[in-house]
Amino acid sequence: MKRGYATGEARKERILAAALLEFADNGYRGASLARIAERVELSQAGLLHHFKSKERLLVAVLDYRDELDQRRFGPGREGGADALRALADVVDHNARVPGLVQLFSVISGEAVTPGHPGHEWARRRYRRLRADVAASLRLGVERGEFRPGLDAEAHADRLIAMMDGLQTQWLIDPDQVDMAAIFRGYVEELIAALRPD
Amino acid sequence: MKRGYATGEARKERILAAALLEFADNGYRGASLARIAERVELSQAGLLHHFKSKERLLVAVLDYRDELDQRRFGPGREGGADALRALADVVDHNARVPGLVQLFSVISGEAVTPGHPGHEWARRRYRRLRADVAASLRLGVERGEFRPGLDAEAHADRLIAMMDGLQTQWLIDPDQVDMAAIFRGYVEELIAALRPD
DNA sequence: GTCTATAACAGGATAGAC
């Protein structure tokens, strides 16, 4: 029965969306299964039928978020300056979805603690991101857009740190920080600085 | 009686140090007054005699941390390239005190949520930091070390974002990220880029 | 200042009916 399966999946996705909001607002530790259940009009026990524990639910939410992200940044295999500008586009987009950004900031903050259920997720995520961005930079070198000998990993770390750090500042004080513009400025200055002589 | 007062203050400072560790490990929401009390060999009720609520204790810890920070970065009123290099020195030092860094990362992450007891503290902190760094940059312009027309606020935001973002990456995956070196590299490249022609 | 005791509650998880 396709119908039955489909409703089950749709239900699960509604739960994930609700849980995402709750985790974003309160962090993992502060989140309440009862409140999540309420948002999808389900009892707390009914919620736990779909995700056996709070911890599993968080992991599912993080994977869900990654999936959403990859729908828009995954397969566009550019390299060089275009790839960096695509990062700036991501930041532009993020400025329009504070909820997603907040989930990420709150969970990464909590997840620096080794025992946290998001710790491994965060580590994998950073490693993958670093590798992707570094690869784009190296591709730029091959194409002659960037000067050879640049430290791809270091620049990748900086780009990622800049994105994350600006997100935190922006969430805490939105009117004072134009996250998108400041990041784009960095990207453009970097592209110029990396141009071969 | 000086003695009595001194013991009281010393006790309070021991509590603050213990609470700092607990908040750093578990965030505000995850922290437990009982565990903090245990660390200073006090009952939970005894602890609350000194700080009337968990919320007040957090605020006291944050102020305490700021005080520690200012002992080492406050009155050195440099400007220009020296001030930026002093920032890199701070990052060097931070790499040796993961506990303090972790407190900051965890709390800033949680505090992006408006209702959080650390929200105001975080906002004030960012505004002050931004103003200080921007002032240093402008002083560099006056002295002719930096080219006029630079966007001091934007560069200040970037420097702060870079510090914070690298801290998170470093805490999550210490072996993969040489926070101090990567930040210093950024600072030196920035100093070079800002030199007047 | 410090303690024990307890109030008052909220959290996650499980059992079992429907």
Place this chain on the structure above:
DNA sequence: GTCTATCCTGTTATAGAC
């Protein structure tokens, strides 16, 4: 799949003795 009922644990905060 969903519910109600319940268990168990842990939380902050307060009252009152010493």
